[in-house]
Amino acid sequence: MKKWLFPFALITTLAACSASNESKQQANDTYQNSDDALPAFMPLATGGVNLPKQDTTYQLPQIKVKKAQHIDIRPPENPLAIIQNSIAQFDGERALIAYPEDKQQVYSLVQVQRLLKEQGVEYKLDGNKIITDWTTTGRSDDIGKTQIRYEIEQVSSGGYSALFISVLQMKRDDVIFTPNMVDKQRYSSDRLNQLVGELNSAYQKQEQSLSNTNLAPIQSSFATDSNGREALVLAAPFNQAWAKLGQVLPQLEFSIKDEVAGRGSRELRYSPVGAKSWWWPFGSSETSTGLDKGTYFMQLSALGKQSAVVMTDEDGKALSGAQAQAVYQALQNVLAR
Known part of the structure; x- marks a missing residue:
């Protein structure tokens, strides 16, 4: 038992020293001996002989050095621009x-x-x-x-x-x-x-x-919003509906030119191949698209656990009649896949 007494005491001492954070903040040179006087020597016994005076060129001056304050040696912390474009x-x-x-x-x-x-x-x-x-x-x-x-x-x-x-x-x-x-x-x-x-x-x-959830089908239905505009109501919260619409709009030949997710708005460019589109109306390729090439806007609004999308033309006028019915029906079809 006595053989283990010294090692145990040593381990305890080392553990106590390592638990202190002072070594993480302060350098080990604290100038504790700075107040000690510089060594001085008694003059030699000359025995009556006049010796030359000591050359003071290299003599150490007797000065008092003030103790330095404890300096935090931890590296400075800086704000990091970890947000894109920040x-x-x-x-x-x-x-x-x-x-x-x-x-x-x-x-x-x-x-x-x-x-x-x-x-x-x-x-x-x-x-x-x-x-x-x-x-x-x-x-x-x-x-x-x-x-x-x-x-x-x-x-x-x-x-x-x-x-x-x-x-x-x-x-x-x-x-x-x-x-x-x-x-x-x-x-x-x-x-x-x-x-x-x-x-x-x-x-x-x-x-x-x-x-992961964007791949899931979204059910939708036709409705009229509070402003009397024809709309498509999606059985999905805003974030899921926003992402899903971003995936399916290009399938209907709407390219996304600009978007502001915080406002739920997208600027779209409708460019069907030729004068006809495969989905107008309801998947028929025999008739004109009924939509002119150009700029359109999509507005998505949150409705609790649901959301509603309204399509408008370049002048901000909501699509109505056959145009609205065809566009929303096409969206309904691709959203349900």
């Missing part, structure tokens, strides 16, 4: 990421609130800002129990949206202190990258799920 930076107080406005539904305060609830972080909503309660940083290299209150804001302007995150307060082991610039940059950037990264993962999972 810009990320730290402006001195806030970490921010700006991205195209058509992605604001994916990276929004509503989605941030959902993440905070999942993480168990308490918060309050103040207009277009979120003020969190005290929460941990999520970092493994902090000393003590470090907690932060964050302010999260979303701003939209000029076709772009942006998420801002700033550090309101910090405390360590329940002692509140004022964060310096490095702390603000590190912790605001770290939280921004973490939130955007999780929103990215959730969005990609949703897209993957939609790509």
Whole structure:
């Protein structure tokens, strides 16, 4: 039993040393010996002989060196532009990421609130800002129990949206202190990258799920919307209907020129081969298409667990009569496959 006493004590000591995060933040040179006086020597006994004076060229000066403050040696944290066509930076107080406005539904305060609830972080909503309660940083290299209150804001302007995150307060082991610039940059950037990264993962999972469900048939029926326009009601939620329509429209010789998913709108170009189309009317190739070549628009609206699509011409006039019936019947056929 005695043979194991020393190794066990040694292992315990090593484990205690490795559990500290101080080595992750501070260099091992703390200048602890800087106050020690430089060595001095007594003059030699000359025995009455006059010796030349000591050359002071290489004599070390007697100076007092102040101890340096502890410097955090961890690399700085920067906001990452991990959204396509985005810009990320730290402006001195806030970490921010700006991205195209058509992605604001994916990276929004509503989605941030959902993440905070999942993480168990308490918060309050103040207009277009979120003020969190005290929460941990999520970092493994902090000393003590470090907690932060964050302010999260979303701003939209000029076709772009942006998420801002700033550090309101910090405390360590329940002692509140004022964060310096490095702390603000590190912790605001770290939280921004973490939130955007999780929103990215959730969005990609949703897209993957939609790509799997897009292959499923969608049942539809003719209807009239609240504005009296003829429409096609789809028994599918908005996201699934949007993706499925994007797949089937080219099958009906409608090419997609532009689209804004957040508004449910698509600009289409109808270009049948020759003057006839295989699907007009109802799959017949014997008659004229009844639709002129040119630009058309598709508008998709959400109706709870259903959605409705309305086709309009270049002037914004909804298709009606035989044109609407033929187009919607063709859509109904390809959606049901």
